[in-house]
Amino acid sequence: MAHPGSLTEAQVLKKLQQYCAYSERCHSDVVNKLYELGVWKKEHDTIIAALIEENYLNEERFAKAFAGGHFRQKKWGRNKIIKALQQKQVSPYCIKTGMKEIDEIAYTAVLRELFEQKWNSLKGEKNRFIKMRKTSDFLIQKGFEPELFSSLFKETDP
Template sequence: MQYQHKTYSVTEAQARLENYCAYQERCHKEVRQKLRDMNMIPDAIDLIINHLLQENYLNETRFAQAFARGKFRTKKWGKNRIIRELKFREISAYNIKTALKEIPESEYTATFHELADKRLKQLASEENLQKKKKKLADYLLYRGWESHWVYDKVRELTN
């Protein structure tokens, strides 16, 4: 039995992608992949992406800003992780810089200390000080917080 892929006209694909982009902010890479998954030819992909850009369904700056705000506020990611994830999504350096301005410095610092303290409480049962320090550092570094902040916080713990 042969499985038939659904085929889309440019108009149908365009309508689907308008909904896809209206639902939440998307980056060019996601949209291009979605169109490839729909088996659209490269010319049609370019045509649809141009349409989405002109109609403001697709806006890389807006995506980067929303992404940075969201990941910082909900997942409590540090700037390093946000930058890494945006680069993975092929966002330009200019847009990454713009996106990071969405995070107020005071809120950023406060969130770091809250997160570190919360994690420290979770590690209270850990007897071995070296292990506790390593676990705290690994946790914060994985979340993309600046290494000098992380190591200062770990040092603070030992004093």
């Protein structure tokens, strides 16, 4: 398998089963772990196939857990979640499926909550345009779509 004195395929599989059981993982996480364990590239496919077969590795399930979790826990917007999933090389189909985990009403509520928090934290700023830019920059950095929050500026006091 790898160099002498390293893990057997069965040991590697057991380690990765535990790794995947602990938390949802995507394929790229597992590949990185295989490299970490010193497993040769030619061995990766059989181990990944075994993990998929035994349902330890399911990219669609990962995308759903990632999208839902990062929205609820970290209050990330869609753009940031999609970018993060793309960086993890998750397929467009799984990304689309994962994004369905985000409830539209909850999304709007979180956006409004973050908008109000940021806007109110800038009370000392007298220039409305600077306040608007800082609030916009914050929401964009969190991954929210400008077309969804631009109307909120009209609702705030001038």
